[in-house]
Amino acid sequence: MGVTGSRPLLSVVAVAAFSLAAGSVQAQTRAETLRYVTGASVNTLEPNVPGSTREAFAVSLSTYDRLVSFGRKQLNGKWVFDLGKITGELAESYEVSPDGLKMTFRLRKDAKFQDGTPVTAEDVKWSLDRVVTAPILGKAQLLTGSLTSADQFKVIDPLTFEVTLPKPDKLALPNLATVYPIIINSKVAKAHATPEDPWATAWLKENTAGSGAYKIESFKPGEQVIMARNETWNRGTTDKSAFFKRVIVQSVPEPATRANLVERGDADIVVDLQASDVQSLETKAKLKVISTPQYNSVTFVSMNNQIPPFDNVNVRRAVAFALPYDDMFKAALFGRGSPLFGATWADGKPTSGAYPIPQPVKLDLEKAREYLKAAGMPDGFSTTFSFNVGQASTAEPMAALVKESLAKIGIKVDIQKLPDAQMSTQINEKKLPFFTEGIVAWLPSPDYFYRNFYTGTQRWNYSSINNPELVAIAQKARFEPDAAKYEEDGKKLNAIHFAEMPQIPLWQPSQDAVMAASVEGYTYQFHRQVDFRDLNRK
Numbered sequence: 063m064g065v066t067g068s069r070p071l072l073s074v075v076a077v078a079a080f081s082l083a084a085g086s087v088q089a090q091t092r093a094e095t096l097r098y099v100t101g102a103s104v105n106t107l108e109p110n111v112p113g114s115t116r117e118a119f120a121v122s123l124s125t126y127d128r129l130v131s132f133g134r135k136q137l138n139g140k141w142v143f144d145l146g147k148i149t150g151e152l153a154e155s156y157e158v159s160p161d162g163l164k165m166t167f168r169l170r171k172d173a174k175f176q177d178g179t180p181v182t183a184e185d186v187k188w189s190l191d192r193v194v195t196a197p198i199l200g201k202a203q204l205l206t207g208s209l210t211s212a213d214q215f216k217v218i219d220p221l222t223f224e225v226t227l228p229k230p231d232k233l234a235l236p237n238l239a240t241v242y243p244i245i246i247n248s249k250v251a252k253a254h255a256t257p258e259d260p261w262a263t264a265w266l267k268e269n270t271a272g273s274g275a276y277k278i279e280s281f282k283p284g285e286q287v288i289m290a291r292n293e294t295w296n297r298g299t300t301d302k303s304a305f306f307k308r309v310i311v312q313s314v315p316e317p318a319t320r321a322n323l324v325e326r327g328d329a330d331i332v333v334d335l336q337a338s339d340v341q342s343l344e345t346k347a348k349l350k351v352i353s354t355p356q357y358n359s360v361t362f363v364s365m366n367n368q369i370p371p372f373d374n375v376n377v378r379r380a381v382a383f384a385l386p387y388d389d390m391f392k393a394a395l396f397g398r399g400s401p402l403f404g405a406t407w408a409d410g411k412p413t414s415g416a417y418p419i420p421q422p423v424k425l426d427l428e429k430a431r432e433y434l435k436a437a438g439m440p441d442g443f444s445t446t447f448s449f450n451v452g453q454a455s456t457a458e459p460m461a462a463l464v465k466e467s468l469a470k471i472g473i474k475v476d477i478q479k480l481p482d483a484q485m486s487t488q489i490n491e492k493k494l495p496f497f498t499e500g501i502v503a504w505l506p507s508p509d510y511f512y513r514n515f516y517t518g519t520q521r522w523n524y525s526s527i528n529n530p531e532l533v534a535i536a537q538k539a540r541f542e543p544d545a546a547k548y549e550e551d552g553k554k555l556n557a558i559h560f561a562e563m564p565q566i567p568l569w570q571p572s573q574d575a576v577m578a579a580s581v582e583g584y585t586y587q588f589h590r591q592v593d594f595r596d597l598n599r600k
Contacts, residue, residue: 093599094307096581098592099320099329102452102482103284103313108266109241110198112521113486115452119241120591121287121311124304126244126272127152127297129167129186129223130235134585140354141585145505148235151297152181152245152273162230169221175247175273176292183223188248190215190225196261200242202520206510207237229541236505241589247271275304275595284483287311289594305583305598317455324349324576331577331584333592336455337396340574350579353572354586355400358506360418361456362499363464364524364565369495371443378563380433381496383426386467391569393459399571412560415552417508418567421560430471442472448497449478450485456571457498464498490521498568499524504588508552509539516564525564532558 102115109122133147150156153167173181191212193200204210208231216224227234237243246266254265270278275297276289289309296302314320321339323329325348335343344351365372365381372378387403405420407413434440447464449457458479465475475496480488488494501522503511513536514522516529532555539551575584575592583596 096306096309096331096594096597097329098309098311098594099314099323099332100311100452101313101315101317101320101334101454102450104281104287104311105283105483106267107270107278107281108263109244110193110196110200111263111267112199112490113483114199115482115486116589116591117311117313119589120593121289122241122244123274124276124289124309124594125270125274125278126246127173127274128239128243128245129153130156130239132236132239132588137354137357140352142354142357143585143588145236145588148239152186156235158235163227165225165227165235166218167223167225169223170297171221172296173273174294175250175271176277177247177250179247179249181245181273182220183217184220185248186223186245187215187217188251189246190243192246192261193243196263198242198261198263199521202522203240203242204237206505206514207231207234209234209237231541233505233510240504244272247273276309279308285313304595306594309594315451321576324578327578330581331575331592331597333573333575333590334452334455335574335576337394337398337574340398340576341396343576348579350577350581352575352577352584353398354575356502356570356573356586356590358504358588359500359502359570359590360402361568361571362501362524362565363568364497364499366492366495366526367528367564368492368526371437371439372495374437375562376433376437377439380430380437380471381468381473382423382563382566383433384430384468384471384473385423385566386425386463387423387568388425390460390463393463394456395569395571398574399569401569402567403569412553412556415508415549415556417511417552417556418570419556421567423566425467427470434471440472442474444474444476445496446478446494447475448480448485448488448494450480450482450499452482453498453500454479460498489524492526502588502590508548508555509536512536512555513540516559527562527564529558529562532562
Protein backbone atom coordinates (compact mmCIF):
# COMPACT_ATOMS: atom_id res chain seq x y z
CA MET A 63 0.00 0.00 0.00
CA GLY A 64 1.34 3.41 -0.92
CA VAL A 65 1.78 6.44 1.31
CA THR A 66 -1.47 8.07 0.28
CA GLY A 67 -3.57 4.96 0.90
CA SER A 68 -1.95 3.98 4.19
CA ARG A 69 -1.68 7.32 5.91
CA PRO A 70 -5.25 7.83 7.20
CA LEU A 71 -5.75 4.21 8.32
CA LEU A 72 -2.46 3.95 10.16
CA SER A 73 -3.02 7.33 11.74
CA VAL A 74 -6.34 6.17 13.17
CA VAL A 75 -4.73 3.02 14.53
CA ALA A 76 -1.85 4.93 16.06
CA VAL A 77 -4.10 7.60 17.54
CA ALA A 78 -6.38 4.92 18.98
CA ALA A 79 -3.38 3.21 20.57
CA PHE A 80 -2.28 6.51 22.06
CA SER A 81 -5.77 7.18 23.38
CA LEU A 82 -5.91 3.80 25.06
CA ALA A 83 -2.49 4.29 26.61
CA ALA A 84 -3.30 7.74 27.88
CA GLY A 85 -6.68 6.66 29.18
CA SER A 86 -5.27 3.99 31.46
CA VAL A 87 -4.67 6.57 34.18
CA GLN A 88 -7.64 8.88 34.51
CA ALA A 89 -5.76 11.63 36.36
CA GLN A 90 -3.17 11.91 33.64
CA THR A 91 -3.45 15.13 31.65
CA ARG A 92 -2.30 15.53 28.07
CA ALA A 93 0.20 18.23 29.01
CA GLU A 94 1.93 15.92 31.47
CA THR A 95 2.38 13.12 28.91
CA LEU A 96 5.14 13.04 26.30
CA ARG A 97 4.28 10.99 23.22
CA TYR A 98 7.16 9.89 21.03
CA VAL A 99 6.76 7.99 17.77
CA THR A 100 9.55 6.17 15.95
CA GLY A 101 9.90 4.09 12.81
CA ALA A 102 11.97 1.48 14.60
CA SER A 103 11.15 -0.23 17.88
CA VAL A 104 12.22 -0.88 21.44
CA ASN A 105 13.15 -4.58 21.35
CA THR A 106 14.74 -4.91 24.80
CA LEU A 107 14.98 -3.08 28.12
CA GLU A 108 18.66 -4.12 28.45
CA PRO A 109 20.84 -1.98 26.14
CA ASN A 110 23.71 -4.48 26.26
CA VAL A 111 21.83 -7.24 24.43
CA PRO A 112 23.19 -7.90 20.90
CA GLY A 113 20.66 -6.54 18.42
CA SER A 114 19.50 -3.70 20.71
CA THR A 115 18.03 -0.79 18.77
CA ARG A 116 18.80 2.89 19.34
CA GLU A 117 15.25 3.28 20.61
CA ALA A 118 16.06 0.69 23.27
CA PHE A 119 19.09 2.78 24.19
CA ALA A 120 16.82 5.82 24.63
CA VAL A 121 14.54 3.95 27.02
CA SER A 122 17.48 2.63 29.04
CA LEU A 123 18.88 6.15 29.50
CA SER A 124 15.65 7.03 31.27
CA THR A 125 15.21 3.85 33.32
CA TYR A 126 18.83 3.44 34.48
CA ASP A 127 21.47 5.81 35.80
CA ARG A 128 25.17 5.67 35.11
CA LEU A 129 28.00 6.97 37.25
CA VAL A 130 28.41 10.01 35.02
CA SER A 131 26.81 11.67 32.01
CA PHE A 132 27.78 14.11 29.26
CA GLY A 133 27.14 17.80 29.67
CA ARG A 134 25.74 19.89 26.85
CA LYS A 135 26.85 22.88 24.82
CA GLN A 136 25.60 25.03 21.99
CA LEU A 137 26.74 24.35 18.42
CA ASN A 138 25.54 26.91 15.87
CA GLY A 139 22.77 27.89 18.25
CA LYS A 140 21.58 24.31 18.85
CA TRP A 141 22.05 22.27 22.01
CA VAL A 142 24.31 19.21 21.55
CA PHE A 143 26.02 16.82 23.95
CA ASP A 144 29.43 17.92 25.20
CA LEU A 145 32.14 15.24 25.30
CA GLY A 146 34.46 17.66 27.04
CA LYS A 147 32.20 18.04 30.07
CA ILE A 148 31.51 14.96 32.18
CA THR A 149 29.06 15.54 35.03
CA GLY A 150 27.99 13.30 37.89
CA GLU A 151 24.84 11.21 37.63
CA LEU A 152 24.94 8.61 40.40
CA ALA A 153 28.31 10.08 41.33
CA GLU A 154 27.96 13.17 43.46
CA SER A 155 31.59 13.96 42.59
CA TYR A 156 34.61 12.30 41.04
CA GLU A 157 38.32 12.95 40.76
CA VAL A 158 41.09 11.69 38.49
CA SER A 159 44.53 11.20 40.03
CA PRO A 160 47.40 13.41 38.77
CA ASP A 161 49.02 10.44 36.99
CA GLY A 162 45.70 9.59 35.27
CA LEU A 163 45.67 6.03 36.60
CA LYS A 164 42.89 6.24 39.19
CA MET A 165 39.34 7.55 39.05
CA THR A 166 37.48 7.86 42.34
CA PHE A 167 33.70 8.27 42.46
CA ARG A 168 31.69 9.35 45.50
CA LEU A 169 28.07 8.29 45.23
CA ARG A 170 25.05 10.40 46.12
CA LYS A 171 23.91 9.62 49.64
CA ASP A 172 20.25 9.90 48.63
CA ALA A 173 20.39 7.76 45.46
CA LYS A 174 17.89 4.91 45.56
CA PHE A 175 16.85 2.18 43.18
CA GLN A 176 13.24 2.17 42.06
CA ASP A 177 12.35 -0.42 44.72
CA GLY A 178 13.53 2.03 47.40
CA THR A 179 16.83 0.36 48.31
CA PRO A 180 19.97 2.55 48.43
CA VAL A 181 22.47 2.51 45.56
CA THR A 182 25.83 1.31 46.91
CA ALA A 183 29.35 0.93 45.62
CA GLU A 184 28.74 -2.84 45.70
CA ASP A 185 26.01 -2.38 43.08
CA VAL A 186 28.38 -0.29 40.97
CA LYS A 187 31.07 -2.96 41.28
CA TRP A 188 28.69 -5.77 40.27
CA SER A 189 27.31 -3.74 37.35
CA LEU A 190 30.69 -2.78 35.90
CA ASP A 191 32.07 -6.29 36.49
CA ARG A 192 29.12 -7.49 34.42
CA VAL A 193 29.82 -5.12 31.53
CA VAL A 194 33.45 -6.20 31.13
CA THR A 195 32.88 -9.90 31.91
CA ALA A 196 29.58 -11.00 30.35
CA PRO A 197 29.26 -11.63 26.57
CA ILE A 198 27.34 -8.38 26.00
CA LEU A 199 27.74 -5.25 23.87
CA GLY A 200 29.32 -3.09 26.57
CA LYS A 201 32.39 -5.30 26.75
CA ALA A 202 33.74 -4.08 23.40
CA GLN A 203 32.73 -0.47 24.10
CA LEU A 204 34.51 -0.22 27.46
CA LEU A 205 37.57 -1.84 25.91
CA THR A 206 38.00 1.44 23.99
CA GLY A 207 38.67 3.16 27.32
CA SER A 208 41.06 0.53 28.75
CA LEU A 209 38.28 -0.87 30.95
CA THR A 210 38.69 -4.61 30.49
CA SER A 211 38.80 -6.44 33.81
CA ALA A 212 36.80 -6.73 37.03
CA ASP A 213 40.13 -6.36 38.86
CA GLN A 214 40.11 -2.67 37.87
CA PHE A 215 36.99 -1.96 39.95
CA LYS A 216 37.21 -1.61 43.71
CA VAL A 217 34.77 -0.79 46.51
CA ILE A 218 36.42 1.59 48.98
CA ASP A 219 33.38 2.01 51.24
CA PRO A 220 29.58 1.88 50.68
CA LEU A 221 29.59 5.23 48.87
CA THR A 222 33.09 5.32 47.36
CA PHE A 223 34.20 3.46 44.26
CA GLU A 224 37.57 3.34 42.51
CA VAL A 225 38.64 2.51 38.96
CA THR A 226 42.30 1.76 38.15
CA LEU A 227 43.74 2.04 34.63
CA PRO A 228 46.81 0.29 33.18
CA LYS A 229 47.83 3.56 31.53
CA PRO A 230 46.23 7.00 31.21
CA ASP A 231 43.37 6.81 28.71
CA LYS A 232 41.41 9.91 27.78
CA LEU A 233 38.40 7.78 26.81
CA ALA A 234 38.04 5.91 30.12
CA LEU A 235 35.82 8.45 31.89
CA PRO A 236 33.62 9.29 28.83
CA ASN A 237 33.02 5.56 28.33
CA LEU A 238 31.24 5.44 31.68
CA ALA A 239 28.69 7.95 30.31
CA THR A 240 27.69 5.82 27.30
CA VAL A 241 24.54 3.68 27.20
CA TYR A 242 26.11 0.39 28.30
CA PRO A 243 27.55 0.78 31.85
CA ILE A 244 24.14 0.93 33.52
CA ILE A 245 24.11 0.62 37.30
CA ILE A 246 21.85 -2.28 38.24
CA ASN A 247 20.26 -3.23 41.55
CA SER A 248 22.56 -6.21 42.04
CA LYS A 249 20.40 -7.93 44.67
CA VAL A 250 17.39 -7.96 42.35
CA ALA A 251 19.44 -9.10 39.35
CA LYS A 252 21.14 -11.87 41.31
CA ALA A 253 17.73 -13.15 42.39
CA HIS A 254 16.90 -13.73 38.73
CA ALA A 255 20.27 -15.16 37.67
CA THR A 256 20.71 -18.82 36.78
CA PRO A 257 23.77 -21.08 36.39
CA GLU A 258 23.40 -20.70 32.61
CA ASP A 259 22.80 -16.95 32.88
CA PRO A 260 24.79 -15.69 35.89
CA TRP A 261 24.31 -12.03 34.95
CA ALA A 262 20.50 -12.24 34.58
CA THR A 263 20.64 -10.99 30.99
CA ALA A 264 17.50 -12.89 29.93
CA TRP A 265 15.45 -11.46 32.80
CA LEU A 266 16.77 -7.93 32.26
CA LYS A 267 15.64 -7.96 28.62
CA GLU A 268 12.03 -7.66 29.79
CA ASN A 269 12.44 -6.20 33.29
CA THR A 270 14.38 -3.33 34.82
CA ALA A 271 16.28 -2.97 38.08
CA GLY A 272 17.52 0.59 37.87
CA SER A 273 17.45 3.94 39.61
CA GLY A 274 16.56 6.10 36.63
CA ALA A 275 14.13 8.93 36.01
CA TYR A 276 11.36 6.65 34.72
CA LYS A 277 9.87 3.29 35.67
CA ILE A 278 8.54 0.83 33.12
CA GLU A 279 4.74 0.73 33.32
CA SER A 280 4.21 -1.58 30.34
CA PHE A 281 6.42 -3.07 27.64
CA LYS A 282 5.27 -4.68 24.40
CA PRO A 283 8.53 -5.53 22.55
CA GLY A 284 8.56 -4.05 19.07
CA GLU A 285 5.35 -2.08 19.65
CA GLN A 286 5.13 0.22 22.63
CA VAL A 287 6.69 1.20 25.94
CA ILE A 288 4.95 3.28 28.59
CA MET A 289 7.08 4.82 31.32
CA ALA A 290 5.95 6.54 34.51
CA ARG A 291 8.00 9.17 36.30
CA ASN A 292 10.14 8.09 39.23
CA GLU A 293 9.17 10.80 41.72
CA THR A 294 12.24 10.26 43.89
CA TRP A 295 14.74 10.74 41.03
CA ASN A 296 16.59 14.04 41.47
CA ARG A 297 19.48 13.75 39.08
CA GLY A 298 18.18 16.07 36.39
CA THR A 299 20.07 19.17 35.37
CA THR A 300 17.89 21.24 37.73
CA ASP A 301 18.30 18.67 40.51
CA LYS A 302 14.70 17.50 40.47
CA SER A 303 12.60 14.74 38.96
CA ALA A 304 11.91 14.65 35.22
CA PHE A 305 9.24 17.02 33.87
CA PHE A 306 6.83 14.61 32.21
CA LYS A 307 4.77 12.29 34.42
CA ARG A 308 4.54 9.76 31.66
CA VAL A 309 6.35 8.94 28.42
CA ILE A 310 4.79 6.82 25.67
CA VAL A 311 7.19 5.43 23.06
CA GLN A 312 5.40 3.84 20.12
CA SER A 313 6.59 2.18 16.94
CA VAL A 314 4.82 3.59 13.89
CA PRO A 315 6.58 2.11 10.82
CA GLU A 316 5.01 4.39 8.17
CA PRO A 317 6.93 7.71 8.05
CA ALA A 318 3.99 9.62 6.58
CA THR A 319 1.87 8.51 9.53
CA ARG A 320 4.48 9.75 12.00
CA ALA A 321 4.41 13.11 10.24
CA ASN A 322 0.62 13.12 10.39
CA LEU A 323 0.60 12.32 14.10
CA VAL A 324 2.99 15.08 15.11
CA GLU A 325 1.28 17.60 12.82
CA ARG A 326 -2.12 16.87 14.40
CA GLY A 327 -0.71 17.06 17.90
CA ASP A 328 -1.32 13.37 18.61
CA ALA A 329 2.45 12.92 19.03
CA ASP A 330 4.82 15.40 20.65
CA ILE A 331 8.18 14.62 19.05
CA VAL A 332 9.73 12.54 16.28
CA VAL A 333 13.31 12.41 14.95
CA ASP A 334 13.08 10.06 11.95
CA LEU A 335 10.75 11.68 9.42
CA GLN A 336 11.38 11.76 5.70
CA ALA A 337 13.22 14.88 4.61
CA SER A 338 10.28 15.84 2.37
CA ASP A 339 7.89 15.75 5.31
CA VAL A 340 10.30 17.76 7.44
CA GLN A 341 10.48 20.43 4.76
CA SER A 342 6.70 20.51 4.45
CA LEU A 343 6.15 20.80 8.20
CA GLU A 344 8.87 23.44 8.46
CA THR A 345 7.15 25.52 5.79
CA LYS A 346 3.84 25.44 7.66
CA ALA A 347 5.62 26.86 10.74
CA LYS A 348 3.11 25.28 13.12
CA LEU A 349 5.67 22.97 14.73
CA LYS A 350 9.19 23.43 16.04
CA VAL A 351 11.90 21.90 13.81
CA ILE A 352 15.43 21.66 15.23
CA SER A 353 17.99 20.50 12.65
CA THR A 354 21.33 19.55 14.12
CA PRO A 355 24.35 18.29 12.18
CA GLN A 356 25.20 14.74 13.22
CA TYR A 357 28.84 15.58 13.59
CA ASN A 358 29.65 12.22 15.18
CA SER A 359 27.86 10.14 12.53
CA VAL A 360 28.45 8.79 9.02
CA THR A 361 26.01 7.13 6.62
CA PHE A 362 27.73 4.67 4.30
CA VAL A 363 27.37 1.89 1.77
CA SER A 364 29.24 -1.09 3.17
CA MET A 365 30.60 -4.23 1.55
CA ASN A 366 31.60 -7.33 3.50
CA ASN A 367 35.30 -7.61 2.65
CA GLN A 368 35.31 -11.33 3.55
CA ILE A 369 32.44 -12.40 1.24
CA PRO A 370 33.02 -12.86 -2.52
CA PRO A 371 32.97 -10.89 -4.71
CA PHE A 372 33.42 -8.02 -2.25
CA ASP A 373 36.65 -9.57 -0.98
CA ASN A 374 38.15 -8.19 -4.21
CA VAL A 375 39.28 -4.58 -3.78
CA ASN A 376 38.61 -3.80 -7.44
CA VAL A 377 34.98 -4.85 -7.05
CA ARG A 378 34.67 -2.45 -4.13
CA ARG A 379 36.26 0.32 -6.19
CA ALA A 380 33.90 -0.42 -9.07
CA VAL A 381 30.93 0.04 -6.79
CA ALA A 382 32.41 3.28 -5.42
CA PHE A 383 32.55 4.82 -8.88
CA ALA A 384 29.14 3.52 -9.96
CA LEU A 385 27.05 5.24 -7.28
CA PRO A 386 24.94 8.27 -8.31
CA TYR A 387 25.98 10.35 -5.31
CA ASP A 388 24.25 13.64 -6.09
CA ASP A 389 20.95 11.95 -6.95
CA MET A 390 21.16 9.81 -3.80
CA PHE A 391 21.85 12.84 -1.61
CA LYS A 392 18.86 14.70 -3.03
CA ALA A 393 16.49 11.72 -2.98
CA ALA A 394 17.38 10.53 0.52
CA LEU A 395 18.01 13.79 2.38
CA PHE A 396 16.81 16.59 0.11
CA GLY A 397 20.34 17.88 0.62
CA ARG A 398 19.88 18.17 4.41
CA GLY A 399 23.36 17.19 5.55
CA SER A 400 27.07 17.31 4.69
CA PRO A 401 28.22 15.27 1.65
CA LEU A 402 31.30 13.04 1.96
CA PHE A 403 31.89 12.58 -1.79
CA GLY A 404 33.16 14.63 -4.70
CA ALA A 405 36.36 15.84 -3.02
CA THR A 406 39.66 16.64 -4.70
CA TRP A 407 42.82 15.36 -3.01
CA ALA A 408 46.01 17.05 -4.19
CA ASP A 409 48.48 14.36 -5.36
CA GLY A 410 45.85 11.79 -4.36
CA LYS A 411 46.63 12.27 -0.66
CA PRO A 412 44.14 12.99 2.14
CA THR A 413 43.75 16.67 2.92
CA SER A 414 43.27 16.11 6.64
CA GLY A 415 43.78 13.60 9.43
CA ALA A 416 40.24 14.13 10.68
CA TYR A 417 37.51 11.54 10.25
CA PRO A 418 35.31 11.60 8.34
CA ILE A 419 36.46 13.75 5.44
CA PRO A 420 35.00 13.95 1.92
CA GLN A 421 36.60 11.37 -0.39
CA PRO A 422 37.59 11.81 -4.05
CA VAL A 423 34.82 9.63 -5.48
CA LYS A 424 32.08 10.53 -7.93
CA LEU A 425 29.86 8.81 -10.48
CA ASP A 426 32.15 7.57 -13.29
CA LEU A 427 30.68 4.49 -14.97
CA GLU A 428 33.63 4.07 -17.33
CA LYS A 429 36.08 3.92 -14.45
CA ALA A 430 33.70 1.55 -12.65
CA ARG A 431 33.70 -0.81 -15.65
CA GLU A 432 37.50 -0.72 -15.74
CA TYR A 433 37.65 -1.80 -12.10
CA LEU A 434 35.18 -4.64 -12.73
CA LYS A 435 37.32 -5.81 -15.63
CA ALA A 436 40.45 -5.66 -13.42
CA ALA A 437 38.56 -7.78 -10.90
CA GLY A 438 37.99 -10.43 -13.56
CA MET A 439 34.25 -9.78 -13.63
CA PRO A 440 33.64 -7.67 -16.76
CA ASP A 441 30.05 -8.90 -17.02
CA GLY A 442 29.21 -8.08 -13.43
CA PHE A 443 27.48 -10.28 -10.84
CA SER A 444 24.34 -10.55 -8.71
CA THR A 445 24.02 -9.51 -5.07
CA THR A 446 21.58 -8.30 -2.43
CA PHE A 447 21.49 -4.77 -1.04
CA SER A 448 19.94 -4.49 2.42
CA PHE A 449 18.63 -1.70 4.61
CA ASN A 450 16.55 -1.68 7.77
CA VAL A 451 12.92 -0.67 7.87
CA GLY A 452 13.60 1.94 10.53
CA GLN A 453 15.72 3.87 8.00
CA ALA A 454 13.37 3.31 5.06
CA SER A 455 12.53 7.00 4.66
CA THR A 456 16.10 7.71 3.53
CA ALA A 457 17.37 4.26 2.54
CA GLU A 458 14.54 3.22 0.24
CA PRO A 459 14.90 5.99 -2.37
CA MET A 460 18.68 5.61 -2.11
CA ALA A 461 18.50 1.83 -2.67
CA ALA A 462 16.40 2.25 -5.80
CA LEU A 463 19.06 4.56 -7.27
CA VAL A 464 21.87 2.15 -6.26
CA LYS A 465 20.08 -0.70 -8.05
CA GLU A 466 19.46 1.38 -11.17
CA SER A 467 23.02 2.68 -11.44
CA LEU A 468 24.80 -0.61 -10.71
CA ALA A 469 22.69 -2.33 -13.36
CA LYS A 470 24.44 -0.12 -15.93
CA ILE A 471 27.75 -1.90 -15.22
CA GLY A 472 26.23 -5.38 -15.02
CA ILE A 473 25.74 -5.67 -11.24
CA LYS A 474 22.23 -7.01 -10.60
CA VAL A 475 20.86 -5.97 -7.21
CA ASP A 476 18.01 -7.51 -5.22
CA ILE A 477 16.87 -5.00 -2.58
CA GLN A 478 16.15 -6.42 0.90
CA LYS A 479 14.12 -4.33 3.34
CA LEU A 480 14.73 -5.96 6.73
CA PRO A 481 13.09 -5.42 10.13
CA ASP A 482 15.34 -3.35 12.35
CA ALA A 483 16.18 -6.11 14.83
CA GLN A 484 16.79 -8.66 12.05
CA MET A 485 19.09 -6.26 10.26
CA SER A 486 21.01 -5.66 13.47
CA THR A 487 21.34 -9.38 14.13
CA GLN A 488 22.56 -10.15 10.60
CA ILE A 489 25.13 -7.36 10.84
CA ASN A 490 26.27 -8.81 14.15
CA GLU A 491 26.65 -12.24 12.53
CA LYS A 492 28.49 -10.78 9.49
CA LYS A 493 25.98 -12.27 7.04
CA LEU A 494 25.14 -9.27 4.85
CA PRO A 495 27.30 -8.84 1.73
CA PHE A 496 26.18 -5.33 0.69
CA PHE A 497 24.09 -2.85 2.65
CA THR A 498 23.66 0.67 3.91
CA GLU A 499 23.92 1.68 7.55
CA GLY A 500 25.20 4.47 9.70
CA ILE A 501 27.99 4.60 12.23
CA VAL A 502 28.14 6.82 15.25
CA ALA A 503 31.22 7.46 17.33
CA TRP A 504 29.89 8.14 20.77
CA LEU A 505 33.39 9.38 21.64
CA PRO A 506 34.45 10.83 18.29
CA SER A 507 38.13 11.09 17.39
CA PRO A 508 39.96 9.66 14.34
CA ASP A 509 41.59 6.79 16.22
CA TYR A 510 38.29 5.96 17.93
CA PHE A 511 36.48 5.78 14.58
CA TYR A 512 39.14 3.57 13.06
CA ARG A 513 39.66 1.31 16.07
CA ASN A 514 35.94 0.70 16.48
CA PHE A 515 34.69 0.55 12.93
CA TYR A 516 37.63 -0.80 10.91
CA THR A 517 39.47 -3.32 13.11
CA GLY A 518 38.82 -6.69 14.71
CA THR A 519 35.80 -8.95 14.61
CA GLN A 520 33.44 -6.82 16.70
CA ARG A 521 29.95 -5.97 15.51
CA TRP A 522 30.86 -2.43 14.52
CA ASN A 523 33.47 -3.47 11.95
CA TYR A 524 30.65 -3.53 9.42
CA SER A 525 32.93 -4.19 6.44
CA SER A 526 34.98 -6.88 8.24
CA ILE A 527 38.14 -5.21 6.95
CA ASN A 528 41.33 -6.84 8.22
CA ASN A 529 44.33 -4.61 7.50
CA PRO A 530 47.28 -5.05 9.91
CA GLU A 531 48.83 -1.68 9.01
CA LEU A 532 45.58 0.17 9.74
CA VAL A 533 45.28 -1.66 13.07
CA ALA A 534 48.85 -0.80 14.07
CA ILE A 535 48.53 2.90 13.22
CA ALA A 536 45.15 3.24 14.92
CA GLN A 537 46.42 1.61 18.12
CA LYS A 538 49.54 3.80 18.13
CA ALA A 539 47.48 6.95 17.59
CA ARG A 540 45.26 6.13 20.55
CA PHE A 541 47.95 7.13 23.05
CA GLU A 542 49.79 9.69 20.90
CA PRO A 543 50.13 12.94 22.92
CA ASP A 544 51.74 14.98 20.11
CA ALA A 545 49.04 16.75 18.05
CA ALA A 546 51.14 16.97 14.87
CA LYS A 547 52.01 13.27 14.98
CA TYR A 548 48.38 12.42 15.69
CA GLU A 549 47.36 14.41 12.60
CA GLU A 550 49.87 12.47 10.46
CA ASP A 551 48.54 9.20 11.81
CA GLY A 552 45.05 10.31 10.85
CA LYS A 553 46.16 11.08 7.29
CA LYS A 554 47.78 7.64 7.00
CA LEU A 555 44.55 6.01 8.20
CA ASN A 556 42.48 8.01 5.73
CA ALA A 557 44.83 7.01 2.90
CA ILE A 558 44.51 3.31 3.76
CA HIS A 559 40.75 3.64 4.00
CA PHE A 560 40.50 5.12 0.52
CA ALA A 561 42.92 2.59 -1.00
CA GLU A 562 41.09 -0.38 0.54
CA MET A 563 37.58 1.07 0.02
CA PRO A 564 36.03 -1.25 2.65
CA GLN A 565 32.93 0.90 2.64
CA ILE A 566 31.90 4.13 0.98
CA PRO A 567 31.10 7.14 3.20
CA LEU A 568 28.12 9.00 1.74
CA TRP A 569 27.20 11.87 4.04
CA GLN A 570 26.63 13.18 7.53
CA PRO A 571 22.90 13.78 7.77
CA SER A 572 21.24 16.45 9.80
CA GLN A 573 19.04 15.16 12.59
CA ASP A 574 15.67 16.81 12.22
CA ALA A 575 13.75 16.78 15.47
CA VAL A 576 10.15 17.81 14.83
CA MET A 577 8.13 18.62 17.92
CA ALA A 578 5.13 20.46 19.27
CA ALA A 579 5.79 24.16 19.75
CA SER A 580 5.27 23.68 23.49
CA VAL A 581 8.11 21.16 23.87
CA GLU A 582 11.44 22.57 25.02
CA GLY A 583 14.88 21.35 26.11
CA TYR A 584 15.72 19.11 23.13
CA THR A 585 19.42 18.25 22.97
CA TYR A 586 21.14 16.31 20.16
CA GLN A 587 22.58 13.28 21.95
CA PHE A 588 25.56 11.03 21.17
CA HIS A 589 23.30 8.05 20.38
CA ARG A 590 21.09 10.10 18.03
CA GLN A 591 17.95 9.53 20.06
CA VAL A 592 15.83 11.69 22.30
CA ASP A 593 16.80 11.89 25.95
CA PHE A 594 13.36 12.18 27.51
CA ARG A 595 14.87 13.55 30.71
CA ASP A 596 15.92 16.73 28.85
CA LEU A 597 12.43 17.69 27.75
CA ASN A 598 9.73 19.84 29.29
CA ARG A 599 6.57 21.60 28.17
CA LYS A 600 6.23 25.34 28.52
